[in-house]
Every structure is written in C-alpha cells, then in structure tokens.
Amino acid sequence: MSSADSTAQVQFPTLTRLNAALSPDVDASLIAEEWLSAFSSAIKRQNSAIVTDFFTEDGFWRDVLALTSDFRTIHGAQGLKALFEARLSIVNPDNFVLSKDPQRAPSLQTPIPDLAWIQFCFTFATKVGKCSGIGRLVPTSTGDWKAYTMFSCLDALKDYPEKAGCIRDLSAHRELWSERRDHERNFVEKDPAVLICGAGHTGLEIAARLKALGVQSLVIDKNKRVGDNWRLRYETLKTHDTVWYNQTPYMNFPSTWPMFSPCIKLGNFLESYAELLELNVWTSALLQKADYDDSTKIWQVTVKHGDQERKLSVRHLIFAVGFGGGQPKMPVIPNQSSFKGGVMHSSEFKSAKSYKGKKVLVVGACNSGHDIAQTLYENGADVTMYQRSSTCVITSKAIVKMLEGLYNELFPTDLADRLNASLPNAFLHRLNQIIGPHTAKTIDRPIIDGLAKTNFKTNFGPNDHGLFALFHGRGGGYYFDTGCSQLIIDGHVKVKNGSQIQAFTEQGIKFEDGSQIDADAVVFATGFGDVRNSITPICGSKIREKLHTIWGLNEEGELNSVWRSSGQEGLWFALGNLAMSRFYSSALAMQIKMIEEKIFPPVY
Template sequence: MAASLEALHTISLPQLSKDRAAISVKELSTPKDIAQDWLSEFSARLASGDVNSVIGLIHEDGWWRDHLALSWDFRTLRGLKNISEFLSPILSQVGLQDLKIQESGQFAPSKKTPIDGLDWIEFMFSFKTAVGSGKGMARLVSVPNDTWKAHMLHTSLQELDGHPEKIGDLRPHGGNNSLKGGAIEGNWYERRQRAIEFLDEEPTVLIIGAGQSGLNLGARLQALGLSCLIIDRNDRIGDNWRLRYRTLVTHDPVQYTHMAYMPFPSNWPLFTPKDKLADWFEIYASAMELNVWMKSTVASADFSDEKQSWTVEISRKGSPARTVKPQHIVLCTGHSGEPKIPSFPGQNTFKGRVYHGSQHKDATFGDNVAGKKVVVVGTGNSGHDIAQNYYENGAEVSMLQRSGTYVISARTGLFMLHKGLYDEHGPPTEDADVFGQSLPIPVQFALNVGLTERIKAAELANIDGLEKVGFKIDFGNDGSGIFRKYITRGGGYYIDVGATQLIIDGKIKVVQSPDGIKGFTENSLVLADGRELEADVVVLATGYDNMRTSLRKSLGDKIADRCKDVWDLDEEGEVNAMWRPSGHPKLWFMGGNLALCRSYSKLLALQIKATEEGLVKK
C-alpha cells in the first residue's frame, strides 16, 4: 500500500461515550426501543427521497459501507459530504425500504463498547430495494439533545427479486418425474454426463481454477441458475492443496472455513490436514454437481467489446481441444498469483539446492537431510512451516529475517479473533458473514489495535521468548495485527503451530539481514553486509506476485492491461479488483482464504447474475 493510502486508512475512532450521570430519562430506553425508533425514522426519511433529511440521522463522522445494495460495486463512504454526494443521484432509484430489525438472536439490538470511550447500540436489520433484498448492520451513538445517530451503517444485497437461490424450500425436486422431457431423454446420471461436457449448451461462466474460490463460486452461480464450466490444470480436484508440502494443515479453524451450502461435519477436526481438505473438495464438487474439467488450460481467449462475450479455446489433456463462448470469465487461481522467485549473483555456482517455497513438498524428499545446513529465506507461514519440517527431519535450520513478522498462536490468539462469531456456539454462518464484513476495513483496523494488545497479553511468553533470541516482532501498522497484514500484503505473519517454541529453544536459528542477500558462493549464502551462511539447501519463502500476473500468463497482455492490480486497498478502503469489477468487462477475480471465498462468492455471483439479467447498466 502506498504510504499516503496507508496513512489514510490509519484512523482514530472518536470518543462518543457520555457522562453516565448526565444521561436523560429518554436515553434509558432499551436498546430495542432505541433501535426501532431510529430505524422507523430512517425509513420514513428514505421514503421522502430527501438526502439531506436522511443524512441528518447519520453522525458527522459516520461511515456507510455498501455491498451491492446501493450500486453494483463495493463502496465505503466516510463523512456526511461523501455520503450525501453518493446518495444524491441514486437514492430515488435504489428504493431502499421495508427496513426491519432482527429482534432475536446474537444480532438483536444490544449495547456494545468496542473500545474505551465509545459506546453504541448495535443491531442487524433486513431491507428491500428496487431489485432485491438484503441485510445490514447499524451502530448508533448518542449525541446531544437526546438524539441517536448512525455512526456505522452497512447494507449488503443478499438476493435478487425473481432469482432466489435454489435452496431450502426452493431446492430441486430430484425425482424422475421432474426431469424435463421425462426419463426417456435421460436419467439424472446420463444428463449429468452431457452437462459436464456441455454438449447441449454453452457455459455462461468460465471459471479458471478448481480450488476453494472456483468451487464456492460455481456452487453459488448454479444455485442462481447460471451454467458454469470450471477448468483446472491439475490431475484431480483438490490438488491445489494436495500437492502442497506434506505437513500443511489449515491455519484457520473449521467453524470459520465452511463452504457454501455444505458445512463441514460436526466431528470434523478443528484444523484440516491438506489431503483431507483436498478429498473434501472432490466430495463437494460431486455433491454440488459442478462441471469440472481437469488437466485443462486456456490456450487462447478473446473478448468482443461489440458482443460483450468471450471466445476461449481450452486445451484438454486426453481429450480434443474445445472452443467455448462464455459470457464471463472468473480467474480463481488464488489471490497470491505467481511465486516471487528472486535470483542472486553467483547462484549458478552454488553447489547446494535452491528452490522457492511453493515447490516444497517435504524435507524427506530427495537426499537424507539429517545434519545438513538449511537456510529458509522468509519468516511468514510457509517459511516457519518449512523450517519446522526440516528441523524435525534432523537438519540444522536457520531462518533469514529481513523485517518484522507478526506471530499469533493457533492455540490461543487465533480463537480470540473468532470468539463469539465463528465458533461452536456462534450465530448462523450466513449472518456471521454479514456481520463480519459490516464494518469499514479502516475501522476494523482501528478496533483490532485493542484486540491485538489483548492477544499479545495472552501470548506474552511467546513474544518475549522470540524477542530474546533476536526474532523481530511486528504488530502491524498502528499495532493493528494480522488482518491488516493479510488484506493489504497477503503475508507478513505466522500463525504458530509449533515453530515458535523451536525458535525460542534455539533449535531453529534466526539470522537478521535488513538489507537482504548479496549473493551466493559455492557453499554459502552471502548477506548484504558480507556475512556468509554455510548452506546445503536454501529455500526462498519469498511470497507471491500480484494476481494480475496470473491473468497475464493465462489470458495475455491485451486482457491483463485493461485490469486493475488485485488486492490491497483503494482510496475508500475496499479491496482492489477482488470480488468486484476488475476494470475489464465481464472478467472477475475471485480469491482469498476459505472463509472469504464462502462469503464473497455470494456477492460475486449476484453481480454476475445481475449482469445477465440486464440490471447492471453499462
């Protein structure tokens, strides 16, 4: 993130608590009464179409984060001027109406104190618009004259009128008598084989990548009645996890990582081994009736601006090449993009092995590593996991750290992040997803400062131990912790699953080199200050490039040049180009961890469906 944007998204929340002794009788109303009074007045003002009247119920430092309810994009507006300018030309067309409080459950109106000096009444509500319905969150603060105003508003479209997801009461019939034309034209299995091969129709959406992004999105789109073809270069569904390093497990707990429509079983482990997750992906694709072509890549792709559609040639190993004409392409190859693989002077003279962390399988692959000197360059999740893997197989391991890393324990701090929301006793996942994305991202950063401090206090022994052996801890910009690092950089943190204690105990060494690497000799890695580290193996855990590089490699420069860079934040504080318009018509990026893929696949599917239904104006 550019320094100016980083500063822009580093905010301080106002002190809006009132002297308890000065509270009036009116303010002693219940949270439900306060919420209902405000929402009723807000609804009336929305109906009037008077923008000035509407913003009169919003705090002068108010925020409104919108996901598709007010426009076909993600927007975060701060301050009355920006909110007014945004609403003025669209309010009458949007038709925001029928706002209703969620009266029971975890998101019924209640008083919260997110930080010292800031109290608000928080509640979820449902609403309708001219094109659909949705859910939102309001957070009200008390101002002088016994008045409550919205400090934080969120609106998120969840369904299009006339195009509900085919779930629950609307689930398919499934019996032979429900088959179009009758069973004589094919039973379910026979029809599935034709559907997978797209013998009778063109796919509306081509999804490139059959990982958590592509599978979640495919399931969402098909539930909206859109045909999808998912292609992947690997041999089997799930290979994007199955082929990664042998000891990998998910770093997020199971309650946070459910997939759309099909949560993990109640006896599923908290953290999922990679091969188990890969097998689940295969089960998921089958259960969701997704049309997946493996061992397939894009040979060429061309977009017609006149027809607003694609022509794509797909190479299929073992099958004839196919040309398909989808309306949309979604790149679901992972938000990290291509591996960043640096090269250094003298590297070709090095007698040992050098490889990128993305190529790591297991320390046991190849020669016996017992007693060998291994240097892991980088101290993120992969770097730690790889270092631990080599140590456990008898190697002498050093990690090269260039800048500070945020460390949080999977045993303690990670569960503090999700407590009350994504845990065994949390609310329905669909509501948790709305709530979890309801605060503007810069506000989440600000609130995470206090949470990061509480996690630090709970994990102080680890932090002190790491610092004593020379490991640099970085708590993130403004001390905001892991989320800011993830959403802006996609890295710079380690969720500890065992390597921290090995470092504290001196079993894995840490070497500091702020200026990086100078080069190689035959037997060593040379640091920028001239120090040499003897090495038999050097692993470059140096991260990944922008996802736009994957697009360039897959679809070519002409298409990639029209797109924006992906990830990090724009000026308003929304993620660039991901799950939203990319800059190129009918081309989308989809990525993130399992939880983000579940949550945002719904919003991306709605955008694609709305485009197909003519609701999105060009």
C-alpha cells in the first residue's frame, strides 16, 4: 500500500460518523485522567481487550523510538493488537502520568466542523528511557471516549541524560581552554565514534546532540567556513519559515532576530553555533573513501583536510549533505553547445546584478525558480519562467498563520515539536484537503485568483493533500510566495508552459510547439538528484545496493530511511528543514548512543 492509499483510507472521526453527541459540560481533564489510568492498568495486565476497550476501530499510534525502536505509524485494530502483543514485554512501558500544566493540560478541541476530541499530554517510562505522549480521544455512541490518535516519543535515556541545563559539565578544567579545544578538534589520541559529512544546520545539530550525550563526533565540510552552504547561495535568499519554527537545539536565535533569516546572516549564526557549542568541525575537508568492515563494524575512512590526508576509524557515518547530496539535477537538452549564452544550475546562481538589460530564462517554477526570477526582475533583467508542471503556491502570510499556533514567542519549542509530530502524516494530508482550498479562498485569494487569470498553473498538491505532501513526497514542487506571484500577475515576470523543451538554439530554447524564447542566459532551477548516487564514489556500489529509498513516504506514512536505518549498518542519512533537523537530530543521536552502549531494544 502506498502513502497515498493510506491517506485515502483515513476517515475523520466526526460526531456524525461516530453517531456521537457532545455534552455541553465535558470535563476534559477528568475524562483524560480516567482514560489514561485505565489504559495504564490494562498495559500492566497486558489485557487482550486493550485495543477494543480503548481505541476506535480505525485508531492510530505513531511512535518515535519509544515503543518500536523505530519511526512507525500503526493504523487499525489489528495492527495495534499486534503492536501491543509484540512490544509490551520488551519495552515495559509504565508510570503513565497525565500532564496538567496549562500548556499541556487536557482540552476539548474542534479542529474542523463536526470533529471534536480531547487532546492530552502525558509522560511515561520504558526500560531504556523517559518518554512523552500525546493522545486524542473522541466520543462514541455509547458515551465512552476512545483514542483516535496516540503519539509516543523517546525523550531521554535513563542512564545517559544530556549534559545540559542542571547537569551540564561542572568540571573546572586546569588546562588552557584554547589548547584543550585544539586537542579535541584534531582528535590527536583517539578517533571520533561518528563522522558527519556536512556542516549545515543538520550536521551541526546532530553533532550538538551527540556531544550532549557524550558521543564524540567530527563534522567535515568542503567549504572554507561553517555556514558557507547558506552564504554562497543566491544573495537575496531568505528562509521561508519563521524564526520560531527554525530555532536550533541548545541555543535560540536572539530575541531581536528577524522573522525570516537572510542567508548570509543565518550562515554567520551557524558558524557561531559551532564555535559556542564547541563542536568539532573541519572545513575545507572532503570524504574521499569509506570502507565498512562487517566483522568489526568499523568504517575505515579517508578524509582530505586541506593539503593533508587523514585516515580515521569510525563506527558511524552520517551524510547530512542535503537533498540529492548537493548534486544538481540538470536535464539533458540537445544542442546545448550551440547556445551562445550562459547556462547554469540554480545552485551556481549568486547575484542578479550583472543581468541588467539581459534576457534570462528560468527553468523551474518552485521556490528557487521564483526567488531567482524575482531578483532578476528587480535588477533590471527581462525574465521568463518556464513552468514544467503546475505549482502549489502558498503565501508567506499564510505560512505565518499556519505556524503561529504552535511556533511563537511564548510557546515551548519542544512541546510544539511534539504536537507537530503527533498526528500521522496520512491524517495530516487528509486534513490538508480541507485546509488548502480554504486558505486559497481566504488568506491567499488575491494571489490565487490573480494567478488564475494568467497562464501560470497552480495545484493543491497531489490529490489536493497540500504542500506537506509535496515536501514529504519529493522535497519540492511548491512556492512560498514572497512577492514573485504578484510580478507574474502584473506581467513583469513572463511565464511559458504547456509545451516540452525541444532543444537549445544559438539564441535560446525552442519548444515542441514551435515557439522559441531568446535568452542571454538560462538558469535551471530543477532541483537535485538522488542522494544515494552522491555517495557511491565514496562507499562503493555494494553499499549503494544495500540502501533503501531515501526520502518519500512509505506505506505507513513515515519518511523512508531518514534519521533511521538506511539499510546499511552504521550508515545514516539526515536531511530536512531546520525544524525537522531540530526534532529528529535528537532521535538519531539517541539511536547512536543506544547502539554505542548496547542498550538498543530490537526494532519492531
């Protein structure tokens, strides 16, 4: 079953469908406390009727490491029954406690008309760690309340707490700090346990999480400075998500930080992040070779660091190199050598200042394509955007509105992350079939209606499941509008679509419908390739053959092989936006720590 099929199976637990009535005097706290207490008792007894007694027939349980030692979404009574039968004796969940502080206390919510549930937060423990959970109870025709969605997450390891806050490093080191840091960074006496390729936000956050757990790691990056992966992109780039959504572990952005981060400013912040958190980073460093020994479970790696070559023995190898491993995906178009203008991928585009008065064709109509087209127009270029397929468009105003309920100045980021992760993706995508069109008809109506009057084609994602389905499925296909849509509406940025590219000509590009666009330059905003292909020259074809699909959703609606097992022991892939990396970097670090300490429960 595909992720699209699982989404299609989702039916909202509406009052009408459940034949339930909602009492005007619902005591959410009492109902949640009684349910959790009874559920906890049933867990201890391993009651065979636990599913039918406590869950709707089509209930969900999403788990991040707490029960399954993996990322799993179990759907339906049969799957839940199998989960409990297989795992209760292994993980021994106990000490369930309802959270009662104001931000976590049970509350009656109505997310859409005719749908009501009681949302509650709780904590519990397993053999290896401290966990948290979020449940949603819906009323039934009998007057009972049953769980429709449950979420569980491993938050901390019992015997290996993070060295942060009250249990930070209390040592009064006698040696010079600068000498100690040089010694640590250079791994003079002992190789790191983990080698992380990529010093972007993801690689740095993993290193920070590992350090807090006492696992030594080394981050390497081909660029000269930490943060160059942001600094060296097109100079007008800003984050499309809000500052509260993009916070980093252990060190928040200053309270004066702008809502949307300019790329150079963000690069500088990441450089400071690495320095202040004392992360071990080698810049101007390339991983040249990595060989895995199945008998010792060790990677023998060769790193070129500046002019020197260093051989290391590490137990874990993490690729945090972004979508496609940073390898541009360029379409092969006949007669490119005959074109007299310049051709580049969007990853090579830095500035529009030299294009004043020139004709530029931008191939691709998602975030990068729009941003580049906009800055080209603002610098006096004559711009045409070639749209290969329709685009999901949502304005930055709508994004702020969408995120502000969880990610804002006052709400705890760790709780926001868990609430954000607590609904199964299949349910979220189904919900977006309502939210997407509603947003288009309200907040985004001027833009969507304006684009409809042009030849620019829009959509609401695959099966109208919204931009999250596009992000989870292909990591693209959408545009967070920061101004270019209005330029298209006003005719300042022209749009070409409806016909495939046929070939380059001396003056530009010819299309299959016989039309031609003359250009002085063509910029391909066409994304990046398969990250697995980028590591083949390093790890070899045999390792490549073992790897599962990277990214995209599996039949349960979970991301394939990201932040979890890749198919090759000791090899991990980590990628995502700042929010995703903040949350899942903790999960990856705990998996590695459990493996290192030999306490990782078997994966379900």
